[in-house]
Amino acid sequence: MAKKKIISESSNPKKNISVGVVGSGSFATAIVKMLVENCKVVHWCVRSEFVKGAIELRGHNPTYLTAAHFNLKNLKLTTDINELVSACDVVVLATPSIYLADTLDKMTCNYSDKIFVSAIKGIIPRVNDVVAHYLRDEFKIGFRNQAVIAGPCHAEEVAMERLSYLTIATVEDEVAEKLEGVFSSDFIKVQTSKDILGNEYSAILKNIFAIGAGIASGLGYGDNFTAVFVSNAIREMETFLEAIYEAPRDVNESAYLGDLLVTAYSLFSRNRNLGNLIGKGYTVKSAIQSMNMVAEGYYAADSIYKTAKQKNLKLPIIETVYAILYEGKNAEKQFKKLTAKLN
DSSP states (O other), X not given: OOOSOOBOTTSOOOTTSOEEEEOOSHHHHHHHHHHTTTOSOEEEEOSOHHHHHHHHHHSBOSSSOTTOBOOGGGEEEESOHHHXXXXXXXXXXXXOHHXXXXXXXXXXXXXXXOEEEEOOOSOBTTTTBOHHHHHHHHHOOOGGGEEEEEOSOOHHHHHTTOOEEEEEEOSOHHHHHHHHHHHOOSSEEEEEESOHHHHHHHHHHHHHHHHHHHHHHHHTOOHHHHHHHHHHHHHHHHHHHHHHOOOSOOTTSIIIIXXXXXXXXXXXXXXXXHHHHHHTTOOHHXXXXXXXXXXXXXXXXXXXXXXXXXXXOOOHHHHHHHHXXXXXXXXXXXXXXXXXTOO
């Protein structure tokens, strides 16, 4: 269960901690925006020399969150993950889940004393598992050297410095204290939790539910239905989390329910937007191709559905979204069936 203590902007940041971010998408850019508030230098590993050169030339990401400008004196850019990991105490992983394995395959330096923070809200396709297990099993990075970032925290609002809240899940109090210091600012409030797997799975689940909310919107369902849909979704989330990993958690806290709400309702939500296109009649393939960002919920739906089946869980929303995304079922007919199962 998350601690109720909120870390305010008056907290003393741990400026002597060297922090790096791996990834150059919208959320990675937003995380860099958060970190430069407290860190003298933020190391940033981007995917290509083009992106690196564009940021060095113009002071902003050329593709994502272009309105977020950076003082180049605060950034140390690289395309070499080994250079970044070697230089940093804390490594924030913020690539799409489908690219993480290829990114970490290049990591050959010594990382045994590093803290790895996952800002990835998806399943690793290569192993069909969450990031926490992937780091543990493939790289022998134990939970004591891991943390997970949960929302509700849309990248676009961070770029505009609108007040946002993060939950940082880690089992080590010392790690939590370090991360509170570097992430907290005037526009970022930080809470901590020890529920690493619960926070990670909830971030994955809410993306699937957001696709469903988007489909409903595209089909013409209104606010009344969406409210019922989301209230059922949080119950499905609780059912799944309890089956996967029992822990003293309250799914009504912001890292669970709050993140679900913003992802299901916000126009910034790429997963909701994907669902909206499908509801309006786009094929799943064409909807995905029309987006310039990865909708993690699409890839996660397959894994979560199969895990739920293995555990004999009845999750009508997950089953409905899976049927539309992976079985080619008609969205309108599937949602009509779903309405009879919600309450």
